[in-house]
Amino acid sequence: MTDLPAETTDDAFLGGRLRLRQLRSGHRAGHDAMLLAAATAAQPGQAVVDFGAGVGAAGLAVARRVDGISLRLVEIDPVLVRLARDNAAANGLGAEVVTLDIGAGAAAFAAAGLGPDSADVVLMNPPFHDAARHRGSPDGARQIAHVATATTLQAWVHAARRVLKSGGALTLIWRADGLAEVLAELQRGFGSIKVLAVHSAPAEPAIRIIVAAVKGRRAPLSIVPAVALRDASGAPDPHIRNVLDGTAALRL
Template identity: 55%
Template sequence: AKRVAGIKPVLVEIDEGLSELARANAIANAIAAEVLVLDVTSTAEKFAAAGLLPDSVDVVQMNPPFNDASRHRASPDGARAIAHVAAAETLDGWIHAARRILKSGGNLVMIWRADGIADVLAALGRGFGSLMVLPIHADAASPAIRVLIRATKGGRAPTCLLAGLVLNDEADRPSLEAKAILAGEEPLPLAMP
């Protein structure tokens, strides 16, 4: 929000406590963000009542719970478990919510497990195109651990697989590219113009 002028961020969070933390963080950083307490998988009516109408936003950025329940032990803390472990319907529900509120030509940017990329591509096949996929590697010798994906509602361009982003160098320090991105000196390769 600090890097892009003229945006009006609306944050959606299911947990009231985390919503309050987000509000305080926005105030502390002089960001005029609206924070809504809302389940992303809520009905269109609940979204509209909160001010998020169908076909009304330009960009959705999301970090859905993505850990595979069959391979990840959920936290005994219920709120943490909801935030980290994906149910069978999580991915489709979150993407459906994004598709509903995005304008035609709007962009969805999301993170997911690299080993679940087939599921993401299948879910995005309904209503999205012009995908850009950025693999994220812990280090140059390791397979990707995450993928960042940008998808355009109604997009028709072919899918583009970008060169991977390596987070750490051989000495296990942040790579120069990762440091430049985090410092705001360089955009992510899939950043919107």
């Protein structure tokens, strides 16, 4: 059993309907995870897989919104795996939590119950900071969680393509200036791509993109209306506040 550090916090998400224990320092769940969850379309009975789940934030937020999904949380860090498992139990949400490197081969995925064409929905928040422009943390685990390598996106999209059924949906969040990279990786095997830009404020450049795509579809790309975290006055945007509280979704 993995020992947990003493320094953890108990944090409320979705207006208090989801409580997560997470490390006080290092990678912590926040707005990105909740926005990703809110943009992930899932239906009762579907098999949903959260790649790079951390303490389970995004996947468990989907499970809190959609009853009856079959949820798997995939995470490489054994400490976060333990926290994710505890968080699922503490919130009364059924989830299988597996320790797995997203870059592992098909055999490792199959051994973890994630064989080809086994998932209806994959959501993921890969490490996306550009190593050339982002000063990495001396904490190795935090570095892995935040900074992308040259092959990170390719490996994660490839893994999603392998486990998704034909017609299965992928939703991911990435830094806004990496849109071209995301679209390039999705060219093989995905269509019906929809892009949502997330701005910190209406007049400021986008900081994140949320992208949804469907395996095996050929429908053209569409850009949906953007959202901003704050309104022009600097106050929290009412719609995004509702999204973060779990009373509204992001429709892609």
